[in-house]
Amino acid sequence: xxxxxDLISLALAxxxxxxxxxxxxxxxxxxxxxxxxxxxxxxxxxIIEAGLAELDAGVPMLGEEAVAAGRIPDCGARxxxxxxxxxxxxxxxxxxxxxxxxxxxxxxxxxxxVVYAPATGELYAGQPSKALAGKCHPQTGKLLAPMAAIAxxxxxxQPRVVASDYSGRNERTGDFIAALNGVITHASSSIKFCRVxxxxxxxxxxxxxxxxxxxxxxxxxxxxxxxxxxxxxxxxLRYGGRNGDFLIHGFVAYGNATAKAAALQALTx
Numbered sequence: 394x395x396x397x398x399d400l401i402s403l404a405l406a407x408x409x410x411x412x413x414x415x416x417x418x419x420x421x422x423x424x425x426x427x428x429x430x431x432x433x434x435x436x437x438x439x440i441i442e443a444g445l446a447e448l449d450a451g452v453p454m455l456g457e458e459a460v461a462a463g464r465i466p467d468c469g470a471r472x473x474x475x476x477x478x479x480x481x482x483x484x485x486x487x488x489x490x491x492x493x494x495x496x497x498x499x500x501x502x503x504x505x506x507v508v509y510a511p512a513t514g515e516l517y518a519g520q521p522s523k524a525l526a527g528k529c530h531p532q533t534g535k536l537l538a539p540m541a542a543i544a545x546x547x548x549x550x551q552p553r554v555v556a557s558d559y560s561g562r563n564e565r566t567g568d569f570i571a572a573l574n575g576v577i578t579h580a581s582s583s584i585k586f587c588r589v590x591x592x593x594x595x596x597x598x599x600x601x602x603x604x605x606x607x608x609x610x611x612x613x614x615x616x617x618x619x620x621x622x623x624x625x626x627x628x629x630l631r632y633g634g635r636n637g638d639f640l641i642h643g644f645v646a647y648g649n650a651t652a653k654a655a656a657l658q659a660l661t662x
Contacts, residue, residue: 395448395497397520400507403444404493405534407437407477408511411493412531415484415512431485434458437477441495445473457606460639468633471499474609480582489513490581496609501631506613508583516540517587519617526591545620545648546592552655553578555585555594565600572659586611589648590618596656597646600625605632605639612646620648627657 414433438458445454453466454473466472473495478484480491489512497505508517514529518540527540554575556566570577578594586608588594609632612622622630625643636642645660647653 395445397505397507397518397523399444399448400495400497400505401509401516401518403441403448404495404507404509404516405529406444407440407493408509409534410436410440411478411484411491412511431478431481433484434478434481437493438475441475441477441493445475449473455606455634455639457604468498471497472633474498474503474606474632476583476604476606476610479607483581488581490584492582492584494583494606494610496606496613498609498632501633501635503609503613503616503632506610506617508587508610508614510582510584515584515587517543517584517590517611517614519590519614521617524590524614524618526587543591544618545589545615545652546595548595548649548651548655551576552595552652553593555580555588555597557581557585563600566598568662569598569600569656569659572662573655583607583611586615586622586646589620589646590615592648595648595652598656599641599645600643602640602642603644605634605641608641608644615646615648618648620646621653622646623653623656625660627660 411433435458438456456475476494479494484491493509495507496503505520514531516527516529518525524543525540526543528537552573552575554570555578580588585597589597622644645656
């Protein structure tokens with residue numbers, strides 16, 4: 394079984410490829426579902442898929458681009474869940490808020506995860522009872538200092554709710570924040586999960602569909618830090634295409650039990 398460091402190395406390698414594609418110019422195309430894809434998505438996923446096949450032969454990988462190409466594995470009890478470039482639209486528009494997401498899922502629960510933002514150098518990783526954050530050099534991908542432990546903060550009287558500036562925001566998000574008397578803290582892509590894991594936010598709600606590969610790595614890191622994710626009815630989030638399409642129909646990520654209770658109360662108002 395690969396070590397956390399192995400998955401970090403794969404994420405960094407994918408990140409270097411993404412940045413090399415950006416330096417050479419971006420060619421974005423529209424997929425059948427209307428979402429964007431670039432050669433960076435495809436090359437990054439190829440690096441991750443080849444690396445995982447070498448590190449953990451025989452364990453299937455559920456990858457965003459593989460699924461788009463019709464290669465859908467039988468996930469089983471143990472599989473990898475990968476989004477090689479989360480935030481493609483922002484990437485194609487020249488923004489910096491995009492990530493590489495790699496997660497190991499066991500028995501429908503993410504247990505190991507890495508989230509890496511190549512343009513900013515932010516790196517997060519987690520395995521059971523061990524959640525870490527670090528900073529890498531944006532050009533080389535080398536760690537600037539040893540990674541440090543992270544954990545969610547104490548629930549604030551006026552909770553901080555993380556949301557994107559441009560995606561995943563709708564009227565229901567606003568109603569949820571108002572019901573909590575919360576304040577918005579901005580982030581994009583899977584970094585939103587990491588903001589809760591490191592204590593920079595208390596909650597991350599999503600009202601709308603996202604794919605499992607958008608959430609799995611951040612979920613693993615959040616669980617490692619002491620938080621978790623629930624569906625909008627309060628039930629646990631499970632992975633492996635149990636709804637037939639690998640879609641998650643809304644969720645709330647929370648840092649601790651107090652934040653979860655406040656979120657449940659806000660959902661019923």
